[in-house]
Amino acid sequence: MSNILIVDDEVTFAKNLAKYLTRFNHDVATAATVAEGLQLFRSRSPDVLVLDFRLPDGTGMDFIEQVRATDESVHIILITGYGTVELAVDAMKAGANDLLTKPVSLNELRERIDAMTQQQRTSSRLRYFESREREASHSILGQSPAIKALTQRIERMASVDAEGMLPPILITGETGTGKELVARACHFLSARRDRPFIEINCAAMPPNLLETELFGHERGAFTDAKERKIGLLEAADGGTLFLDEVGDMDLTLQAKLLKIIEDGRFRRIGAVQEQQVYVRIVAATNHDLQARVDEGAFRADLYFRLRVLQLSVPPLRDREDDATYLAQQFCQQMGLRYRRERIHLGPQALAAIAAHRWPGNVRELRNVIEQAVLLATTDTIEAHELMLPALRSSTTSDTSGAGESGSALDRSERELLVKALAESNHNVSQAARILGISRDTLRYRLEKHALKM
Ligand SMILES: Nc1ncnc2c1ncn2[C@@H]1O[C@H](COP(=O)(O)OP(=O)(O)OP(=O)(O)O)[C@@H](O)[C@H]1O
Ligand SMILES: [Mg+2]
Known part of the structure; x- marks a missing residue:
């Protein structure tokens, strides 16, 4: 949940957006002028600011400058009626993080807010998300033979269960084809549906953070490690760990991932003893992993292990x-x-x-x-x-x-x-x-x- 402030004098748009974001559990306030906006900004200190460029008593740019004078961390999305290169550059110089041109898609705006807050959580040490909603294959819409074959394959892969570590599943496909949806279906159609489904984006954080996130650490493992911390692998025990954008994972972590896939054993950072978990790993990428292997950016052994059970999600034009x-x-x-x-x-x-x-x-x-x-x-x-x-x-x-x-x-x-x-x-x-x-x-x-x- 994020604390969001929308400043826009198009009241209907602002209201619709607020309603929409509230439905996704965000806490939203709206203002129609710079003055009202600044006041609310001070009283609420939001995580995300959605700002219209043209406001009755000033511009979004003035607003950004005033906000940035005291607040470095708030994420600012500026909305403009016209997208010129100069304007975009000025806005970014003033401290906007993102620029959208009207008409704005609510869905895209929400995706951007989610992406931003994901980054924000990274820095505030809370970096994983349990699934918000249960999505199964019925939410994968489509009537083409290609998509029907895909859902059948998902059902088959999901129905296999066994003691111990299940073989991993690799989901490939272009951007926007539905890989995340497929990953959820793999979990919620399986016998593990009541166990945790935990996802983490491997491209969204630096390798050392990702490592701590996955493995957890013992107290005193490094300067900041004041408490013992459970990693995502342990949190996902008995369920599914979804590694999104696995193609961007760093090479040393890839070696550790391979070991986990093989025997489910790993060590918390700073720990002497190994731990055992039973987690199904589902990994997704929109890279051509073979090409990443050829470039030396992805381990061949991990690729061979991952691709045994592969779900390739076809581009929409082939459906x-x-x-x-x-x-x-x-x-x-x-x-x-x-x-x-x-x-x-x-x-x-x-x-x-x-x-x-x-x-x-x-x-x-x-x-x-x-x-x-x-x-x-x-x-x-x-x-x-x-x-x-x-x-x-x-x-x-x-x-x-x-x-x-x-x-x-x-x-x-x-x-x-x-x-x-x-x-x-x-x-x-x-x-x-x-x-x-x-x-x-x-x-x-x-x-x-x-x-x-
Ligand atoms: N077959 C489908 N039926 C209904 N909605 C779909 C389908 N495929 C994708 N979507 C929707 O399209 C959007 C993009 O899907 P998703 O995030 O799963 O794509 P992705 O392959 O993970 O993309 P990226 O590589 O950019 O991360 C989501 O809103 C998703 O719900
Ligand atoms: Mg995705």
Whole structure:
């Protein structure tokens, strides 16, 4: 749960966002002006600040400067109506962590808040998350043979249980294909469903923190170790430990992981005695692990061990008619959520969805539909209301507005990405830092613009 403050003079938007975030257990307050916002900021000291750029009594930039004078740690997301490169750079210089351009997808905004608070927890030493909700394979939507085969495979893998360490499961697939959903299904469809499901993102923290997190430590193991601390492996005993982004794990930790997979034995940091756990390891990555092995960044022996039980989640473009099917499902879900029960996709919109390549996969589709449901002017969503990139560029001859600003936005976002990549010498972590966004967000955006890391 995060303490969030939204400062936006579009009261309906702020209210909707607050309602939405509250549903995900966040504690949210809203303000409509700089003055009111600063007052609330002082009384609540929020973890996350969502800030509109244009406010009746000042700009978001002024707000950021005042806040940053006293608070280094709050995460700031600035929302603007137009995304120019200069503005983004200024905002980041002033101390914003993230910049979003309108229309904002509630889902994306929430994902960013979650990613930020995840980083924040890292520094406040509370770095793991037990599953919030029980998701099983019924939440993996889709009618294509590819997705049906996948769910059958998940069910088979989940139904195998035995004494001792179960073989690990490796989930591979492009960004946004649903790897996390699949990992949850592996757990909640298994006999271990009442045991803990614990997930940790291996890319989100430095190796030594990840190590302490996984193994725990004895009292006095190092200067900060004032108390004994149980690691995630022990916490997940009898259940499932989900190692997300395992391809980014550091090589020495990979060796330790391999040992655990083999016999379930490990040592807390600073301990003499070994411990035994029975944990199913589920690992996910959107890297090509074979390529990581060839580069010397991933241990071959660990890769061979992991890939025995592999679930490869297909990109959305390879799932026959699933894009339109999922779009309709999401449209219905969002319609209920936003009280627009009669909303549906028109035939042209469905055709555009079928034709699009969905580089961001299901996540992109979900965001597009959410945005369209929120902004649609009638009960039928038309193709142009989806604001798909291809349509944006094909409407450049039309001077009616939305298409134009969309493509200008796209261009400036692309320019920013290219600049950050050049500056960081194509180092993803560094580029993400320059832009003040998470690596996940950066990867997603690179893919969206078909840019190479
Ligand atoms: N088949 C599906 N049915 C319904 N929702 C889905 C499906 N696949 C993915 N989603 C939704 O799409 C979003 C992205 O999925 P998820 O986070 O599991 O992707 P991922 O593969 O882990 O991506 P990344 O590599 O970027 O971490 C989530 O909101 C998820 O609930
Ligand atoms: Mg994921």
